[in-house]
Amino acid sequence: MKIALIAHDKKKNDLVQFSTAYTSILEQHELFATGTTGLRISEATGLQIHRFQSGPLGGDQEIGAMIANNQMDMVIFFRDPLTAQPHEPDVSALIRLCDVYSVPLATNMGTAEVLIHGLEKGFFSWREIIRERQEGGNQ
Template identity: 75%
Template sequence: MKIALIAHDKKKKDMVHFVAAYKPIFAKHELYATGTTGGLIIENTGLSVHRFQSGPLGGDQEIGALIAKNKMDMVIFFRDPLTAQPHEPDISALIRLCDVYNIPLATNMGTAEILVHGLQRGDLNWRTIIHERQQKETPGAQ
C-alpha cells in the first residue's frame, strides 16, 4: 500500500513518534511524505520515504495529484486545528480528494491508529482489488 504522511509543524513530533511506534507495519508499505515531515521520519526511524515539497510549497498538491490518479491508498495527516495555515485551501482540496476517491484518511492520532491496525489485519486489501480492476480497464496502467 502507498501511504502519505503529512503533519503540520506543531504535529511533526507526534507523527515521528507514531511512525516509530508502528515501524514494523509501515516498513511493509511504500511511504510518501511532505518535505520536512518526511525528513524527520527518515532521520528518526530509518524508513525509506519518498519526499515531496513541503506542504506550503506544493507538497499537499503533489499528494493530491496521486490521489486523483488513484495512486495513493491511505493518508495520515496530523493537522493542527488550532493554528491558521496559509495554505488552507490546499489542505481542504486534499481532504476533499480523499472523499471523492474513497481514500482512507486520518487527521488525528486516534483515527490513524485505527487505520494502521486495520492495515495490519488486511482490512484495506480492497484497495488492491481497485488497482487490479483499474489495470484491466486501462492496459499499460500502473
C-alpha cells in the same frame, strides 16, 4: 499499499512518535511524505520515504494528484486545527480528494491508530482490487 504521511508544524513530533511506534508495520509499505515531515520520520525511524515538496510549496498537491490518479491508498495527516495555515485551500482540497476517491484518511492520532491496526490485519486489501481494476481498464 501506498501511504502518505503529512503533518503540520505543531504536529510533526506526534507523527514522528507515531511512525516510530509503528515502524514494523509502515516498513512493509511504500511511504510518501511532504518535505520536512518525511525527513524527520526517516531520520527517526530509518524508514525509506519518497519525499515531495513541503506542504506550502506544493507537497499537498503532489499527494493530491496521486490520490486523483488512484495511486495512493491511505493518508495519515496530523493536522493542527488551532493554527491558521497559509495553504489551507490545498489542505481542504486534499481532504476532499480522499473523500471523492474513498481513500482512508486519518487527521489525528486516534483515527491513525485505527487505520494502522486495520492495515496490519489486512482490512484494506480492497484498495488493491480497485487499483487492479483501474489498471486493467486503462490498457
